[in-house]
Amino acid sequence: MREQKNILGNIDWVMVGIYLLLVLLGWFNIYSAIFNENHKSIFDITQNYGKQLMWILTSVLLALFIMAIDSKFFSQFAFGIYGFFLLLLMVVLLAGQTTNGAKSWLGFGGFGIQPSEFAKFATNLALAKYLSSSDINIKDLKTKIYATLILLIPTALILLQNDTGSAIVYAAFILVLYREGLSGNILVFGLIAAILFILVLLINKFIISGIILAVALIFIYFIRKNRRGIITVVIFLVLTIGFVFTVDYLFQHVLQDHQRQRINVLLGKEIDLKGAGYNVNQSKIAIGSGGFWGKGYLNGTQTKFNFVPEQSTDFIFCTIGEEWGFLGSFIIVGLLIGLLIRIIFIAERQRSPFSRIYGYGVASILFMHIMVNIGMALGLLPVIGIPLPFFSYGGSSLWSFTILLFIFIKQDSYRLNLL
Amino acid sequence: MKKTYNNRKYVVITIFLVVGFLFIARLFFLQIFDNSYILSANKNALRFVTNYPARGLIYDRNNKLLVYNEAVYDLMVVPKHVKEFDTAELCNLVGITKEDVIQKLQKAREYSPYAASIFEKQISKTNYGYLQEKLYKYSGFYVQSRTLRKYPLSVAAHTLGYIGEIGTEVTDSYYKSGDYIGMSGLEKYYEPVLRGQKGSKIVMVDAFNREKGSFHNGIYDTVAIAGEPLYSTLDVDIQAYAEQLMKDKVGSIVAIEPATGEILTMVSSPTYDPNLLVGRVRGQNYNKLLVDPTKPLFDRALMAVYPPGSIFKIIQSLVGLEEGVIKESTAFPCDKSLLGCHNHPNATSLKSAIKMSCNPYFYQVFRKEIQHGLASDRFTDSELGLNLWSDKVLSFGLGQRLGVDIPNVKKGRIPDANYYDKIYGHHAWAFSTIYSLSIGQGEMGIIPLQMANIAAIFANRGYYYTPHFVKAIGKNKSINPLYLKKNLTKVSDKYFQVVADAMYEVVNEPGGTASQARIDSIIVCGKTGTAQNPHGEDHSIFIAFAPMHNPKIAVAVYIENAGFGGVWAAPIASLIIEKYLTKKIKRKDLEERMINAKLMSKH
């Protein structure tokens, strides 16, 4: 009896509340974004807003289901679930349907799911399970290799589906590894790599290499007494210049035309408002025209009249920006970042490493989605089609985010029962 | 003891906050700092649509409709929205071939895949009815309505004029390319009245240019103001009758109400059905009319400068009386060595000279008018005399552009000394050079409207109101003050009655040249003319007014290459008078003969 009371009492209602709020706001925004004069009812099942309500209701059922099953289920079957979804990813490669150039859908007679969406929580479970094993030390090379493998296998499968957006999300797990003890240098290197990446694309690779060489020589001059130091600098120098040329090669020869174009547009090297730059430009216009107060619910002209493509999925933030203005956008960004921080705090209060690592994984995945999606809508990042958690239209993504979050809420509600 | 890394949560949270902060900063920049996005959004989503007003209607003097607007429908297409459709059915509905469909679609696609272009212009009302029912099957097609001018009675083409797409020569910023503007006639002269005021409407459109409703419920929209009506002076019954009489004849009829200067009818023959120059058949018909050797587009009543012939003798008489060189009783013998004449008794008075239209008589009159003996040499004498003469003649509204409310009216020509100096040189000409003017020949030229105006001056016994076609403009029925002003001639009123009496005799007394113009119940006064024409048969001319006392109508009839004025022009003029004053024709035989006469073959 005591346990029964605890389940409800220990649920973190802040997370649940933010979740419900975001999902409902998302639904209203989808209604506004694709409002159809002939189907005015928000419940109209023939329209995507009617369907989204269906996804929301089934998501609530899913959440209730997760809350009802045994709390140890997910940690016990973490690898099994992981394996199952890897299998599904492979099935998609063989028998999937292609949408927007990505072969990521599995159809079951008129009804489709996107295994890549579900693979995220499955990977998260597997990583948490592995890293929380008692004899694990992340400093060990073996651990690093296994952890990397757990992440790389689904990433590779998703890349093979040509779904770059979903694959990028897996980079988020670096935050989890960092929290679990991976050297902080990885973040510094990541930052340096990102800056170098942008510089290489903006400026000629030889000029960049020259600057790096000059900096290294000056550095060597000052530490010329220290042989070990010189060797470190030289290694660093070779790696950096190698990175510069690799990036350039990848960009010129490996990236597909449309990807290269999107990046060029973002960097301002290419202005093409009708082609690759169209989406972002229209998106900025829609958001920018919202002003401080916004145009009011259902009053957006840019999103409503199809100027912004994909306005109910990848560019849903435009509707928020246009109709709710700076104020509304501020609140939504605040709610999303607030949810992330809440998850981190809750994760830190877990007694079980599995729950903590899983919690960090949840926050990291959501963070990556939010950063890439809103960053793209605001013209800060290249166009990468991934959904905004809880907002974007789509059954698979809403279900997968719901499962992802509620497994964590379930774990958290049982934290006191664990020793 | 395992090292714990729980302080690293702060690094992670900081990363989240930094990204959140970047978003807020970017939002601030886009939404609050930079206003250009609002403008771009408006440019995206707002279209400024012109509301075209209905063009003003034109009525005749009895409020019968002469011109109205009829809705026509353009079939528009947005190529990007076109889905597969039943080509054969569409061909049937619109009346075009399959090749046309392919070609039109291709053209529209080249213009713009997203913007609408005209697929088929001006679909008739009936076809539109059928089309409207089936249109739902044709994705990407829609119908846009416009108005066309329509002429229910198919008369007065030259007077009413036509409208056409604006050309590059118009610089008025009111017009945009593709707008319609009056090109001739009343349509051109009263363009600012008829056109109304365009309105504008801001509509919201989506990315595919589809209308999505009005912007801010239309608070920035302006309503189009319909064009004002014109109440013309034309009598449509007389107009139609006159056109009927002029069938198969080349020339003009102009009739004026003398007391007001209102033009009752104006015919230039051959004419055309004004409905031909409307809609999608316009271009084709226009070109056909343009190359027609009988020049139906040419408005002879206002633009053909003819020699007036003998009708000018009545003005010659007045100038002589005014200058005191002749008297009512002046007699000259019919000396055919001076000028050719027909056989008639010698004129014993001015009246009998007019009645019989004696050429040598007016040779003498004109000689006296020119040779006053004001100078010792005949050249200077002629120069001074001609200028005195032309000064008086001009006051009859000749040799000058009458202020009629139709553009491109010809002045005609009344030569003065300066004119002959240019041809022959100063003091190189004298009366002997210019005597043809005495009988309305030579360098003199008059348009039919001026001839009718002469008749009106005699009807009024000495003055005229500027002839005009519109007696009231717009709903408040304003009138051009120019048309309320009485124009006096430079001849005293007292001399007119003599000539008017002579004009009575021309028609009503034995020996008069226009006995065929006699009407039992109405006293018609007139003067015939037969102008010599170096290119062929003489022109047949007659001007008249009726009734003699308190005249209601003044009319001029000019028929090219028809021969004697008394034979064709006079009876036709009298039929117009009879029709106007009695509303019916008693002289059925005459009427039938005139209508059926084909005088064009002599051309």
Ligand SMILES: [Zn+2]
């Ligand atoms: Zn004679």
